[in-house]
Every structure is written in C-alpha cells, then in structure tokens.
Amino acid sequence: MESYIGKIKEISERLLNDGTVECVVGFRKGTVALTNEPCMITKASDVQDLVWDENCRLNLANYLTGRKEKIAVIAKGCDSRNIVNHIIENKISREQLVIIGVPCKGMVDKNNPEVLQANCATCLHRNPVIYDELCADLVEEQKEVDRYEDVRKIEAMETQDKWAFFEDLLTGCTRCYACKNACPLCYCPTCFVDESQPQWIGKGTDPIDIRTYHFLRAYHCAGRCTDCGACEAACPQNIKMRHFTKKLEKDCNELYGWEAGLTVDQRPPLDSFKVDDPDKFIM
Amino acid sequence: MKNLMEHMGVEPGRLQFSWISSAESTKFVDVVTKVTESVKALGPNTNYVKKSGAKG
Ligand code: SF4
Ligand code: SF4
Ligand code: SF4
Numbered sequence: 001m002e003s004y005i006g007k008i009k010e011i012s013e014r015l016l017n018d019g020t021v022e023c024v025v026g027f028r029k030g031t032v033a034l035t036n037e038p039c040m041i042t043k044a045s046d047v048q049d050l051v052w053d054e055n056c057r058l059n060l061a062n063y064l065t066g067r068k069e070k071i072a073v074i075a076k077g078c079d080s081r082n083i084v085n086h087i088i089e090n091k092i093s094r095e096q097l098v099i100i101g102v103p104c105k106g107m108v109d110k111n112n113p114e115v116l117q118a119n120c121a122t123c124l125h126r127n128p129v130i131y132d133e134l135c136a137d138l139v140e141e142q143k144e145v146d147r148y149e150d151v152r153k154i155e156a157m158e159t160q161d162k163w164a165f166f167e168d169l170l171t172g173c174t175r176c177y178a179c180k181n182a183c184p185l186c187y188c189p190t191c192f193v194d195e196s197q198p199q200w201i202g203k204g205t206d207p208i209d210i211r212t213y214h215f216l217r218a219y220h221c222a223g224r225c226t227d228c229g230a231c232e233a234a235c236p237q238n239i240k241m242r243h244f245t246k247k248l249e250k251d252c253n254e255l256y257g258w259e260a261g262l263t264v265d266q267r268p269p270l271d272s273f274k275v276d277d278p279d280k281f282i283m
Numbered sequence: 284m285k286n287l288m289e290h291m292g293v294e295p296g297r298l299q300f301s302w303i304s305s306a307e308s309t310k311f312v313d314v315v316t317k318v319t320e321s322v323k324a325l326g327p328n329t330n331y332v333k334k335s336g337a338k339g
Contacts, residue, residue, distance in 0.1 A: 154290060163292025163330050208333040215291060247290045281286075281300055 001105050005052040007135040008074060011100050015072045016044040021098055022069040027056045034113055038063055050074075052135075054108040057117065057233035061085070061184040064092045071097055074135075076104040078119075078228035080128035081261025082184040085224055088264055091187060101131030103139040110233055119229035119242060122147045129262055148250045154243065166211065172237040173210045175203075179241055182234035185221045192216060218244035223252045223268045226261045293331055296321040 012024040023042045028049045030037035036055045040063065041047055052074075060073050061082030071092075075083060083099060086092050104127070106120035115121075122145045127138045154162060177193070180186040192200045193213055201216070202209040218225075218241075225245040232242055252258045255278050256269040288298050299321070301314045 151290075159289075159292055159294050161292075162290065166291045202333070204335075206333055206335045208331065211291070211331075215287060218287060244287065244291070247287050251286050 001102075002053050004102060004135045005050065008052055008100060008102075009047045009050055011133050011135065012041065012047045012050060012072060013044050015098055016041070016047070020070065021072040024050075024072040024074070024100075025060050025063045026050045026074040027052065027058075027060075030055075034108075034110060052102070054106070054113070055110075057107045057110065057230060058182055059184050059228045059230040062182065062230070064097070065184070065187045067092060067096070069096070072100055073097060074100045074102060075128050075131065076102045077123065077125040077127055077129065078104075078226050080130050081125060081226040082228060084130055084261040084264055085226070086184065088268065094264070098133065099128065099131045101128035101134045103127050103134065103136050105139060107229070107233075111238065117229050117233065118240075119227045119232070121145070123227070125259075125262070130264070148246070150243070151247050151250050154247070166243070167207060169240060169243060170207065170210050170214060173205070173214075173239050174237060175205055175210060175213060176236065178234040178236060179231035179239070180217055182230040183221070184228075184230070185224050186217070188220075192220075214241055214244050218248055221245050222248040223256075223258060223270045224260050225249055294325050296325055297328065297331075 008026065012026065015021045016024060023040045024047070025038065025040055027036040028039040029051050034055050035057070036051055036053070038058055038060055039049065041049065056076070059082055060075065060079045064071060064073060064083065064086055073079070073083065080099065080101065083092075083097070087094050104120075104123075106116040106123065106126070109115050109117050122142075124141060124145065124147070126141060128134075154165060157165065175193075177191075180191065193203075201212045225248065227242065227246065227249060229242065231245075232238075232240060235241070249260070252260070252269055258269045260268065289295050299318050301310075303311050303314060
C-alpha cells in the first residue's frame with residue numbers, strides 16, 4: 001500500500017491548490033514506532049508530510065465531526081462507512097467532502113506487524129463504499145471469512161464463564177477513554193460517563209463501573225459500529241473491547257440484516273420501526 | 284439490550300422487558316408474577332453488583 005502515497009499526495013495537492021478544499025485529513029508519521037497519526041494539511045506545500053502504509057489504524061471520520069469547511073478526507077473501507085454514518089447523522093454534509101478512497105489491504109496489528117489487525121483479518125468492505133477519487137484500483141474483497149467465530153465462542157459459554165471472560169478482558173482498563181476518543185461514533189458533547197445529574201456511573205476503576213462504561217458505550221454504538229478497530233488500536237492497555245461491539249454487530253446482522261455505513265439511503269435499525277421487527281425479548 | 288447483557292454474563296431471566304397498556308391490568312399482574320417467580324428462582328444477584336463500599 002506504500003505505493004498509494006504518490007497518488008494521495010498528487011490529489012491532495014491539486015485539491016488544495018485549486019481551492020476545492022480548505023484542508024486534507026490524512027496521516028503523517030507518528031512519534032511512536034509503527035503508528036501513523038492523523039493530521040490536517042491546509043497548505044499544498046505540506047502535502048509532503050502525508051504518509052500511507054499498514055500503520056494507519058485510526059479512523060479519519062472522527063476528525064470530520066461538525067466541521068464547517070470543505071474538506072478532503074482519505075478513506076479506507078471502514079473510514080468511508082463511518083463517513084456514511086456521519087452523513088446520516090448530520091455530522092457533516094456530503095457536499096462539504098471530497099473523499100479520497102483507499103482500496104485497503106488491511107492494517108497490521110500494532111503489537112505484531114507480522115499479522116493483520118484482528119478486525120482487518122475478517123473485514124468484508126476493504127474498498128471505500130463512497131468516494132470521489134481513488135488512489136489505486138479497487139482490491140478484491142475477502143470472501144468466506146467467518147466474522148463471528150469469537151462471538152459464537154462466548155455465546156456457547158455458561159453464564160458464569162461469560163461473566164469471568166469479560167472480567168478478565170477488562171482487567172487493566174484505566175478508564176482513560178482513548179477508545180471512545182478514537183471512535184467516530186462517540187461525539188456526544190457530554191458523554192454519559194461525565195454526566196453528574198444524574199450520575200449514571202461511578203467515576204473510578206471499580207470493575208463494575210468499568211464494565212458498565214464498556215457495555216453502555218457499546219449500546220450507543222449499536223447498529224453504527226463498523227468494526228474499524230480504532231478503539232482497540234488506541235488502547236494503551238491492549239483491551240479487546242470489540243468483544244462488546246461485535247456481539248451487537250452480529251445481532252444487528254442476524255435480526256435486521258443490517259451492516260452499518262453501507263448506504264446513505266437507508267435509516268439504521270435502531271432509528272426506524274417496522275411491523276415485522278423481531279420482538280422475542282418482550283414478555 | 285437483553286442479548287448483550289446475557290452475553291457478558293448476566294443470567295438469562297434477570298433482565299426482562301414487557302409492553303403493557305394502562306388498560307391491561309390482568310397482563311400487568313401476569314407479567315409481574317412471572318418476573319417475580321423467575322427472579323426468585325435465580326436468587327440474589329451476585330454478578331452485577333458493586334462490591335467496593337461507597338456509592339459512585
Ligand atoms: S477494517 Fe477493513 S477497511 Fe478498515 S483498515 Fe481494516 S481491512 Fe482496511
Ligand atoms: S479500554 Fe483501554 S482505551 Fe478504553 S478506557 Fe480502558 S484503558 Fe482506556
Ligand atoms: S466502536 Fe470501535 S470498531 Fe466500532 S466504530 Fe467505534 S472505534 Fe470503530
């Protein structure tokens with residue numbers, strides 16, 4: 001994917017030079033090894049800072065929330081799906097955006113560059129679902145991947161083992177909130193964790209509060225999460241919090257045949273009512 | 284809601300949902316009885332309880 005960068009720079013430079021956009025959201029080399037960091041380029045002479053490789057893990061849709069200017073954004077498959085979410089949720093308008101699509105070959109694991117990041121290994125939408133320009137030919141999508149093997153493993157456990165699995169999963173979480181800050185879906189001006197009237201959840205690292213934070217955040221992402229993996233990539237403690245969001249993703253898929261962020265023409269399942277919505281859970 | 288709660292180890296039957304109109308008094312009694320029975324059968328909640336003393 002390193003070969004993409006020439007084209008990315010060329011498009012970015014053109015868009016900035018002819019005034020089509022005021023800024024380009026992309027990645028530049030980070031200060032931590034094997035991690036590129038998001039950046040906003042506003043001058044054509046700065047496009048040289050842009051980079052592209054397998055360490056562009058964060059989701060750039062996160063930097064579009066509520067922007068008013070014309071922006072170009074570099075978008076992998078998952079970023080493009082979160083951009084679709086943002087358009088549906090009125091966080092940015094399609095007209096403001098020039099989407100530079102990146103046919104993605106997967107990001108590598110931040111702790112082991114030899115293997116793909118877990119979510120990328122099972123990603124079904126590597127090509128951007130929405131774009132104005134492309135920096136390379138589209139890639140072939142992965143087929144016959146089993147997206148939910150890990151979820152089914154937990155589903156098969158006994159109740160107490162499930163409890164213990166998540167207890168263990170969350171050990172070490174410091175409530176630093178890097179995960180929610182990296183997530184493009186988490187844009188509420190005041191997150192429920194910060195509210196004090198009422199205070200929904202304790203502020204410390206009591207295991208119950210940590211768990212409540214994670215499972216409630218997952219619910220707020222239900223039907224919206226694209227499994228982009230930015231949350232896990234951002235976590236300094238290597239917590240695998242996608243175990244929460246993936247269960248909901250699987251349920252949305254099975255109950256409503258829904259995959260988030262594929263089209264701007266359809267309202268998400270938790271935002272619409274259909275007479276044939278499943279209601280088995282209601283007594 | 285129920286699915287993820289049970290997925291992370293809250294007992295099935297601990298969390299229940301119903302939809303009852305204010306005119307459906309018999310359904311209300313019925314549901315409350317059922318919920319009480321199923322929760323009694325599960326016994327006191329031990330999982331999703333904060334163990335560290337003070338609240339919040
Ligand atoms: S989730 Fe898909 S599109 Fe996103 S980085 Fe991984 S492989 Fe690429
Ligand atoms: S899961 Fe990781 S990133 Fe999220 S709050 Fe806990 S320690 Fe921070
Ligand atoms: S919850 Fe994680 S995987 Fe889902 S959209 Fe947010 S950052 Fe991406």
